[in-house]
Amino acid sequence: MRFYALLALVLLAGCASQNAWMPAPPNTIPGEVVMEGLEGTLTLRVGSNVAWRIDSYSSWLTASPQRGVGPRVVKLEANFSGEIQSQAEYSGLLSISGDVETTVTVRLPLVRVVGAVADASLATTASLVPMGSQGLRSVTPGKASARPVxxxxxxxxxxxxxxxxxxxxxxxxxxxxxxxxxxxxxxxxxxxxxxxxxxxxxxxxNGTVSAQGEPTDQFYPQQWYLRSTGARFTYLQSYTNPVTVAVVDTGVRYDHPDLAGRLWLPGEGAYDFVGDAAPPTDPNQPYDPCADPVPGNPGDTNPSDPCDLNARTGGSHGTHVTGIIVAGAGPFTPACPTCTDSGIAGMAYNAPLKVLPLRVLDSLGNGTFEDVALAVRYAAGIPVQKGNQTLQNPHPAQVINLSLGSLAYSNVMCEAVSDAVARGVLVVAAAGNFQSRSPGALVYPAACPGAISVAATDQNNQVAFYSQQNSDVDVAAPGGNTSQTGGGILSTTWNYTTNLPNYTFYMGTSQATPQVAAALAMLLSASKASSAEEAWVKLRDSATDLGLPGRDDSFGYGLINLPEAFAWALPRGDFMVSFSGPISRHIPVPNGQFETYLFPGTYKITACRDDSGNRFCDRGEPKLERQLQVGGRNTLDLGTMMVGP
Structure with a gap:
């Protein structure tokens, strides 16, 4: 018996020894992974001593951890900035290196979602179908009969x-x-x-006539920002009260034909706090309008913008800001045979607004706290002293636009803002363009107590990458992004090389600020508000809430919404469908039918008649809201959604 027991032990030991010398199983890494939604896993079945590293060749795809030793379940995540493309699938590639060398294809399928939107007010009671688990059934509205000739x-x-x-x-x-x-x-x-x-x-x-509508200026179709804010419908409003908006900036080109008749002229209150460039030390040298001004000079009454060293062919920051507010609509005499004869339309083109140009920035766009403070007080009608001269503005402004700022706090600027606000003047200032290098930092005078701080959005109604995000942001307006095709803010500029007027796309909170200033001035001009405070409350409370619910550091109280602020009765617009969930999607539905692709998950779906045309479902617009579960690989048909009040 002992012999057999010993023999069994020997045999068992021999088996163990034999397994130890057998080759290890091969490393197993799948060549393809299909993600379900925004997360997935990659299982690495490798030996315990196998070192590996994972690199992603796709900006939207990340793997965690990126390196390790031995077998591991790696977490995959999809991260998209902005709106994703409407396509059936995303495909990415992972490279695995180290003790193993291979690539893995990662597929991220989306669900095809189709549907239709119709206006409940135009449908008969019998046509209305309640929403069930399968969505709404299609309703084909009848065609309107043609008008007899x-x-x-x-x-x-x-x-x-x-x-x-x-x-x-x-x-x-x-x-x-x-x-x-x-x-x-x-x-x-x-x-x-x-x-x-x-x-x-x-x-x-017996033909038909129609009410006068939107401007027909040559570049008006490129002014997308007028659609984002609903300012395109300003023709629906009558304006009776003259209002002055002071633009404290680089000065203005009075010879720009699109601004004719919309500016207070030299001798009418306009003022240059910088002063003219010093004459050359050598009398044989030509005069340079871009040179530094005479030190200690008192300035003068002509705030024409003499030069722009930052943009010689499409410059004059102050002219650009001014055009956003008051550029005229309709034809004018072109400045040259090939120049436009209509240009753009300012937000307040049909209101009796005038801009008071006050120059505080030099040819490089720089100015002093002192001059800004003097200009703010002067604009508000407060007497100021400059170079032993006492200056009194004959046309005090109801709104002051400050498309400028500094990261440094200034007592003199904030006191000037406080003095102007105490006089019932609205002070509107750029929140700043320093977010990329100084995120969250306060910018002055926008952060001064009493000032209205304006952030910037882009064409997609997202906060612009440069726009300051902090606790003092009050409201947002389009500031644009020139890296996007047609995504900048188009307005009046000057070509200092040819000495001719032109139009250029700019971006910045500098461009968002005059839209808020114009909206406030228009509320006062239309008697929609009788005081500065009432105008601000009306504009603030009517803003389209973006970002986190309520006020947030990116958009403040939201994107300005002129139709809501003025309570305009808008013509019927196209339909709009929005999905909010694992991703956000805003889909215009001009013909009543839509198709899109979504990641699996739970969404809030909002369908509306987008009368304002700003790609949002605003208050007062007929709409429908529902929860929606998106899943599976087949097409999800939502049927027809009936929107109503």
Whole structure:
């Protein structure tokens, strides 16, 4: 018995020894991974001593951990900045190096979602279908009947003495003007016969007219920011009260034809706190308007922008800011044979607003705290002293625009803001463009007590990458992003090389600020507000809330919304569908049908009639809100969603 027991032990030991010398199983790493939603896993079945590293070749795909030793389950995450592309699938590539060398394809399929949107107010009660687990069934609205064609005829003598053309019918007859309205199954043939009839003085189709609408200026279609804020509907409003907006900046080009008649001129209150450039030390040298001003000079009454060393072919920051507010609408005499004869339209093109140019920035765009403070007080109608001269503004401003700022706190600027606000003046200032290098830092005078601090958004209504985000941001307006095609803010500028007016795309909180200043001035001009405080509260409370609910550091109280602030009755707009969940998606639905691709997950879906055209479902617009579960690989059909008040 002992012998057999010993033999068994020997045999077992021999088996163990034999396994130790067998080759290890091969490393197993899948060549493809399919993610379900925004997260997934990659299982690395490798030996315990195998070192590895993972690098992603796709900006949207990350792996964690990126390196290790031995087997591991690696977490995969999809991260997208902004809105994703509407496509069926994303595909990425991971490179694995170290003791193993291979690549892994990562697929991220999306769910196809289709549906339709219709206006409940235009549908009959029988057409309305409640929303069930399968969505809404389609409803095909009936087509509106075409308006019958009518012919207006003026006969030379009494209708009773003439023979009416065969197939025509008299709808009405005005004996005083001898005007007869006819109808026929073939109106064009009737019109031709009438014009050949010697008893007819004239005949024409009873055409239609429409109310005057949006401007037709050449570059108006590129002013997307007027659509984002709803300022495109300013023609719906009548403005009666003259309002002055002071633009404290680099000065303005008075010779820009798009600003003609919209500026207070030299001698009417406009002022240059910087002063002209010093003459050359060598009298044989030409005068340089870009040179430094004479030290200690008192300035002068002509704030024309003489030079822009930062942008010689599309410069004058102050002119750009001014155009956003008051550039005119309609034709003007072009400055050259190839120059535009209409340009752009300012937000307040049809309101009696005038800009008071006050120059405080030099040819490099720099200025002093002292000059800014003097200009703010002067704009508000407070007497100031400059170079032993006492200056009094004959046209005090109701709104002051400050598209400038500093990271350094200034007592003199903040006291000036306080003095202006105490006089009932609205002081609107740029929140700053320092977010990339000084995130969250306060910028002055925007952060001064009493000032309205304006952040910037881009074409996608996202906070602009440069826009300051801090506790003093009050409201947002489009500031643009020139890296996006057509994404800058287009306005009036000057080509100092050719000495001709032109138009240039800028970006910045400098461009967002004048839109807020213009909106406030327009509320005062239209008697929608009787005081500065009332105008600000109305604009603030009507803003479209973006970002976190309520006030936040990126958008303040939200993106300004002029139709809501003015309570305009807008014409019917196109439909809009928004999805908010694992990703956000805003889909215009101009023809009532839509298709998109979404990641699996739970979404809040909002469908509306986007009357304001700002790609949001604003307060007062007919809409529908529902929760939606998106999953599976098949198409999800939402049917027809009926939107209503």
């Amino acid at each position: 009518e012919i207006l005829v003026k006969y030379r003598r009494d209708l009773r003495s003439v023979a009416l053309p065969q197939g025509s019918r008299v709808l009405s007859h005005d004996q005083i003007s001898r005007l007869t309205k006819l109808q026929s199954t073939n109106p064009q043939a009737l019109l031709q016969r009438l014009r050949l009839d010697p008893s007819v003085e004239w005949a024409e189709i």
